[in-house]
Amino acid sequence: MSAMNVPLLDLKLQYAQLKEEIEPVMRKVAEDQWFIMGPEVKALEEEIAQYTGAKFAVGCASGSDALLLALMALNIDGIRSGSRPKVVCPSYTFFATGGSAWRLGIDPVFADIDPVTYNMDIEHTKQLLDQHPDIKAIMPVHLFGQSFDMDEWTKLAEERNLPLIEDAAQSLGTKDDQGITVGSRGTIGCFSFFPSKNLGAFGDAGAVTTNDPELAEKLSILRVHGGKPKYYHRMVGVNSRLDALQAAILRIKLTHLESWHDQRIQNAANYDQMFQSQGALTNETPIAQEADLQIRTPKGVTGKARHIYNQYVIRVPGEIRDDLRKHLSENNIGNEVYYPVPLHMQECFAELGGKEGDLPHSELAAKETIALPIYPGLTQEQQQYVADTVVSFVRAHTPTSV
Ligand SMILES: Cc1ncc(COP(=O)(O)O)c(C=O)c1O
Numbered sequence: 001m002s003a004m005n006v007p008l009l010d011l012k013l014q015y016a017q018l019k020e021e022i023e024p025v026m027r028k029v030a031e032d033q034w035f036i037m038g039p040e041v042k043a044l045e046e047e048i049a050q051y052t053g054a055k056f057a058v059g060c061a062s063g064s065d066a067l068l069l070a071l072m073a074l075n076i077d078g079i080r081s082g083s084r085p086k087v088v089c090p091s092y093t094f095f096a097t098g099g100s101a102w103r104l105g106i107d108p109v110f111a112d113i114d115p116v117t118y119n120m121d122i123e124h125t126k127q128l129l130d131q132h133p134d135i136k137a138i139m140p141v142h143l144f145g146q147s148f149d150m151d152e153w154t155k156l157a158e159e160r161n162l163p164l165i166e167d168a169a170q171s172l173g174t175k176d177d178q179g180i181t182v183g184s185r186g187t188i189g190c191f192s193f194f195p196s197k198n199l200g201a202f203g204d205a206g207a208v209t210t211n212d213p214e215l216a217e218k219l220s221i222l223r224v225h226g227g228k229p230k231y232y233h234r235m236v237g238v239n240s241r242l243d244a245l246q247a248a249i250l251r252i253k254l255t256h257l258e259s260w261h262d263q264r265i266q267n268a269a270n271y272d273q274m275f276q277s278q279g280a281l282t283n284e285t286p287i288a289q290e291a292d293l294q295i296r297t298p299k300g301v302t303g304k305a306r307h308i309y310n311q312y313v314i315r316v317p318g319e320i321r322d323d324l325r326k327h328l329s330e331n332n333i334g335n336e337v338y339y340p341v342p343l344h345m346q347e348c349f350a351e352l353g354g355k356e357g358d359l360p361h362s363e364l365a366a367k368e369t370i371a372l373p374i375y376p377g378l379t380q381e382q383q384q385y386v387a388d389t390v391v392s393f394v395r396a397h398t399p400t401s402v
Contacts, residue, residue: 006373006382008334009196013377018252025248032244037224040247045207047254048191051173053184054209056216059242060223063169063192066206067100067139069240070165070188073208073218076136078105088128089139089167090120091342091354092362097141097167098343107352109135110344112359116283116299118313118369119148121361122156129160137163142171142182144338145198145264145310146301150176150185163187169206170310172199173261179304183209188219193250198264198310199257205246263376264309270380271312271372272297274387280314287315287368293391294398311338312374314390318367320397325370327393333386336371 015022029040041059048057060066071077071087078084084107089097091110098108109132111125120140129135138157140148157164168174168183169192175181183189193205208219218235221228226237276282279292283299296315301307316324321337328335342362344354356363372386 003332004382004385005332006334006378006386008336008371008373009375010377011195011200013375017377018256021252022249025252026245029245029248035244036241038244040244040251041242044242044247044251044254047251048172048207049209051181051254051257052189052209053181054189055211056213057207057209058216058219058223059247060206060208060219061240061242062204063190063194063206064096064100065223065238065240066169066190066192066208067096067165067167068103068238069208069219069222070190071101071104071106071137072222072237073188073215074137074163074165076101076104076106078107081105083134086132086135087137087139087165088125088132088135089343090141090143090362091344091359092118092339092365093141093143093167093343094169094339095343095346096169097139098346098349101139102349106136108343108349110342110352110354110359110362112361113143113365115286115361115365117146117148118143118365119146122149122152126156129156129162135162137165139165139167141167141169142174144298144313145171145174145308146298147171147174147176147182147305147307150180150182151178154185157187165190169194170197171308172197173257173306174308175304175306177303177305179306184211187212188215193246196310198260198308199250199253201246202249203243203246205242205250207242260376261306261308264312264374265307267374267376267378267383268298268300268307268309268312270383271314271374271387272300274384275314275391278387278391280391283315287317293394295390295394309374311371313338313369313371315365315368316370316390316394317398318364320394321368321370323397324390324393328370328386328389331389333389334373337366337369338371340366342366
């Protein structure tokens with residue numbers, strides 16, 4: 001196999017393509033010396049609202065803060081109330097989903113995932129809502145860039161009279177089964193512009209979306225310490241202001257986002273074909289079931305839905321996953337495990353009583369999944385090298401492979 005270098009993400013490549021467009025706006029911010037909030041942030045907010053189809057977008061410092069602000073705006077707070085309210089969220093997600101709740105004195109109740117889509121399992125969530133009548137919000141995650149079923153989840157939230165907080169940190173531009181962009185149907189949508197996201201800043205940044213004018217107003221006050229007018233506080237917020245520099249960069253990048261989504265979708269289709277032509281099945285068949293090749297590609301979406309592939313995640317047998325990672329790294333192929341420890345098994349949440357065996361689908365996904373390079377600009381040749389390296393390793397290390 002030819003020696004090749006395939007990073008997990010190549011932001012230098014993206015920057016080289018955008019330099020001519022981005023450097024003038026960075027210079028303008030430097031010349032204006034208006035660094036915090038201001039017209040660039042306002043313009044970005046309008047453009048994000050328009051892009052998602054939500055009535056309002058409010059910029060903030062990160063996706064983690066977006067979640068925090070969402071909970072604060074909904075008055076779900078265990079610090080001041082003296083009680084420990086609860087929210088339900090998935091266990092198999094980035095830490096911030098549960099961590100944001102914990103920081104407000106809220107106990108996250110962790111639901112298992114649907115093993116096929118990796119998104120939060122609605123039947124398990126219903127059971128948890130029955131068991132914990134003190135749950136104050138439902139917080140599913142559009143994981144890896146794929147929407148959860150918005151029809152089902154909005155219906156559930158309405159039936160239970162609970163707010164639906166969409167953790168759409170990985171999913172700006174993702175469309176649900178109705179072809180509707182995520183972050184526009186829930187009570188509040190939370191987005192991250194962390195550099196590795198499809199729309200990534202030059203640092204941390206985030207946004208919240210909502211259709212509710214009162215919530216939008218409250219969110220915009222909470223991110224500036226809760227003061228409006230400045231120095232007059234009816235509430236206590238946080239410092240989660242968005243930098244003008246980030247907003248200016250994001251506005252340029254937003255004009256390229258659709259083409260980046262298209263390239264990621266094309267790359268995913270290429271991998272699907274490369275793996276499936278060798279005998280891989282989709283994630284609808286568990287690894288436990290024997291197959292010619294013990295690799296499972298993402299299920300993908302059909303109809304009006306759009307998966308934006310912030311991550312392209314395959315499954316392999318848990319016993320060989322970490323060796324495969326090592327092998328890929330030795331062959332200069334970037335890879336990552338999202339996420340090796342489900343939240344119910346994180347040490348910091350031990351007092352919630354979660355233990356191994358509680359959420360089998362989350363635990364299995366944590367052992368079997370591995371993310372491969374999928375960024376725009378990845379060549380077919382690079383993809384073939386990644387696929388061939390993965391396939392040959394899996395074939396050589398799984399006795400059930402033929
Ligand atoms: C599902 C999910 N939620 C929340 C966040 C937090 O976003 P940020 O890193 O911008 O704070 C992330 C970011 O990685 C995420 O993937």
